[in-house]
Amino acid sequence: MQFTRPRPRRRALLAAAALLAGSLTAILPSSPAAAVTTGNGSLVYSPAAGSSFDPAGTTYAKVIALKNNGQYNGQLLVTFDQLIYVNGVQVYPIYRSTNGGSSWSLVTNVVPSQTFPTLTLTSQPYLYEVPQQVGSLAAGTILLAGMIMPADRSSSRIVVYKSTDRGSTWSFLSTVDTGGPATYDPSPSSTTTTVWEPAINLDSSGNLVVYYSDERQKASGVLQAVVYRRSTDGGATWGAVGNVAAVGNQSDRPGMITVARMGNGQYIATYEVVNRPSQSLNTAPAYFKLSSDGVTWPAGLGTPITLADGRGIGSSPMVRWIPQGGPNGTVLVSSKWGLTSAGAISGGQHFYANYNLGQGSWERLPYAVTYDASDTQGGYFSGFAQGFDTSPDGLTLYQATNVENTSTGYNDIRVGTIPTAAQYYEAERATLSNVQTVTHFDASNGSKIGNINFSNSYVEFNVRVPSAGSYTVNVRYDNGTGANSSHAVSVNGGAATSISYPPTVDWGRYRWAQLTASLNAGNNTIRFTYSGTYAELDMIAVYQTSTAMPAEFRVVNRSSGKYLEIANGSTADGAGAVQYGFVGNPRQVWRIGTSSGGYFYVTNKNSWKYLEIPSASTADGTQAGQWGPTSNATQEWSLVPTTSGYYNVINRNSGKYLEVYQNSQADGAVVDQWGSTGCTCQQWRIAKEGIQ
Known part of the structure; x- marks a missing residue:
């Protein structure tokens, strides 16, 4: 979904060949570190006040965890649309974490203008690690795609860069496609011919495929299509344009496509559809399609991603399949905001999850990092085109997104984690004393527990584990008091300890707190009791960091x-x-x-x-x-x-x-x-x- 005012469009995957500054001369193997669940994730980058040429500061955060780089597997790379100039041009910054996302270092800046001197603006980055030999590309090669343009936005170009040293240095690979001016006009009378918003995957034959948005089919009544071009030689050259979704009604405008291959070999594509549910409401609900090979797609617009009650998600979706979570793994989709069943914007603090290879109804899974989905807190387009990936062992999910910073007025880039294999317990279904169940659209399962405000108020979770041991407990809460709050916590009736809840933006914005509990095999109780300050409880996740719980x-x-x-x-x-x-x-x-x-x-x-x-x-x-x-x-x-x-x-x-x-x-x-x-x-x- 493009921006409504004239500005460089911030959605491209590019990776340029050049290092501007801060390149690492040595890379040490990653070491185990605790994933960052609390604190709304860890800070990767924060634009200085007054530095950005755009009110957003950042968008388009993308993260990958290396899985095909031997001893370096588990290292994390992040890039994003950085809306400031570096030496007079825009760049794609590359940040690395070698400790599970706890801390981050700038590795280098990819500078497209060093390859194309007149193309000084960057947008819409996408990172991809090549999982196998593809043409001349070795397994473990990192690709960065994006859309680049001149300062007057008079053209659009989708390019791909590669790195063979885990993101430290980059070289130009190829141009995928070129289009007209980077101008956003979703109206039925639009004449724009832009190409933008690339994503990368392999098809079922192991060929490299770049998926992107294409506005050049208007003669057929197609405002914008999501398309692909395939390379059979490792990205050196590209074949003809093929459609994933192209609707000739001069209204439906699919865009921002991403594609994942699932455990059964099928592919799932997700994309937003601008001008839905109507041209006046236009909240860009997320749709999906399935394919057997990644390049042959059924006709039509696809299927909206919705819960059983009709709630959906919209704007800038991203899809991945992970092998954890269910008998056929889990399909996860992120997006900027949630939608009511009528298509109106309504919150947005959950992945949508499907445990049946994309078929049937979807469920919610809380985000690791939350942000101002409706852009009311001072940021601009926070949560837009976020990215996520899993650790090599599949037990940790990393979410990268841009989050509003009310001090600078821009968006920071933050990365947080949640476990992929945990037991979940809803607060509203716990044993309750003198509290109140509160319905809330962004609460897990639609409800949370509030008014834990009295000496006899408590929420007691009945937790059953198969073996005795030490377990991590993630606690999803909100605290709109503006100050730190806490509860007393006791396990199996033992001595109480205190858990701290830093303030959240308001009583509808969630974060995670964390505690460690020694649990017995079989039944256990974990009781949260009022201790003089105020917070609401949504749910807990119980897990062991090195064990995949069924x-x-x-x-x-x-x-x-x-x-x-x-x-x-x-x-x-x-x-x-x-x-x-x-x-x-x-x-x-x-x-x-x-x-x-x-x-x-x-x-x-x-x-x-x-x-x-x-x-x-x-x-x-x-x-x-x-x-x-x-x-x-x-x-x-x-x-x-x-x-x-x-x-x-x-x-x-x-x-x-x-x-x-x-x-x-x-x-x-x-x-x-x-x-x-x-x-x-x-x-x-x-x-x-x-x-x-």
């Missing part, structure tokens, strides 16, 4: 909308599986952990026993139950995603489908196995948000 879900039947559970919360071997309405008990929570050969163990959180078909039965109608681990195929399940966003859950031993017997809608109805019938009673959705 993903936990509620398993919901498509036909009845009810939850898979073990009857009466039994912990006995042989207890039967049934369905029941939501009870907020761990008997309805299931851990889905990898077995072998693409199969999964499905473990009940209340009993720690495995879902199975008893006695290795292969008969239709056999009730599913639970039993301790036996290493038998009757305890292994395949979760086969459907195009409607549900799973068929199939027993490895019998080859039959988990279902609700006779399509019953009743609480307590038996969950059994049966051959495939096509009935929706044999389809299940896995849900994580609100899992308490």
Whole structure:
């Protein structure tokens, strides 16, 4: 989504060949360090007051964690659209962290004007680490793409630069495409011919692909298309333009495309659609499409990214697939703001997550770093075109974004982290005393707990872990008092300690606090109690920093909308599986952990026993139950995603489908196995948000 006033467009991936200043002469291998969850992330860069030629100061933060560079894997690189001049020109700064994002150093400035002397403005950077040999590009090569232009913005050029030394030095690779003036005009009468907003990936054949926005199809009624050009020689030359989404109605204007390859080999593209939901409202909702090869895409506009209640996201989306979080990994999408079901701007402090390879409904996952999504706090276009990536072990997610700084009036660049494998507990579903449940659109699961204001006020989370040990607890809170606040925290009734909550911008802006808790195997309580100051609690995430905890879900039947559970919360071997309405008990929570050969163990959180078909039965109608681990195929399940966003859950031993017997809608109805019938009673959705 472009800016509405004349200005250089800040969305390009470029990486120029030249170092302007601050180049490192030696790079040390990365060392382990704690990820930065608290403090709204760590500061990468802050423009000095009066230095920027634009009210934003910065936009377009992008981060990558190296995964194909041997001993240097885990180092982080960040670039962004830096809206100041360095020696009279714009540059792409490259920052590095060797300690998990705790601190940052400027490595170099990539200077496009050293390759193209008349193109002195930069915009829209995008970073990509090449995962395999591609033409002459070795695995581990870093690519930087962007759009560059002259000072009068009379042309637009998408270029790619490369670095073979982890971002320390850069050389020009090639020009991908050129277009007309960099002028933003989304009106139906627009005549602009700009190319901008590049992103990079490989197609299914291992060819380099650059995706970008293209305004040159207006003769066909297409205001703007999202397109690609492919290179079969490692980016030296580029093939013909192909469309991902191009709508000939002189209104829909897709842009800001990013593409990810998922674990099943399919590709997902996300992009905003300017002039939606209408030309007057125009909040640029995020849409997506799926492709088998990354270059062949279905016709039409695509599908909006929405929750089950119709809430969506909009403006400058970015997509990645990560292997953690679910049986088929997780598709994550970031964006600048949230949207109501009617398409109006409404907050924006969550990733949208999908656990079924892009199909079906989406859920929310709280951001590591929050910002002023609606631009009311003094920044300009904070949270715009942000980026994220995961650590090499997949356990840490890094989010880079621009965040308003009310002291300078500009946006800083900050990077924060959240765990990708954690147990989540909602405050509104904890044990509560003399507090109030508050509905809020940016709260996890839509609610938080406020008025923790009295001597007998507390929020007690019932936490169940499989083994004793030390656990990290991330606490999502808001504190609009303007001063530090705190709660007293006690674990399993022990002596209370204090957790501090630095102030948040207001009572609707969230941050993370953190504590360490020694937990017992099985049930634990973590109680947050009023201690003289005020803060609200949204949720907690419990995890171990070096261990991937199996993903936990509620398993919901498509036909009845009810939850898979073990009857009466039994912990006995042989207890039967049934369905029941939501009870907020761990008997309805299931851990889905990898077995072998693409199969999964499905473990009940209340009993720690495995879902199975008893006695290795292969008969239709056999009730599913639970039993301790036996290493038998009757305890292994395949979760086969459907195009409607549900799973068929199939027993490895019998080859039959988990279902609700006779399509019953009743609480307590038996969950059994049966051959495939096509009935929706044999389809299940896995849900994580609100899992308490």
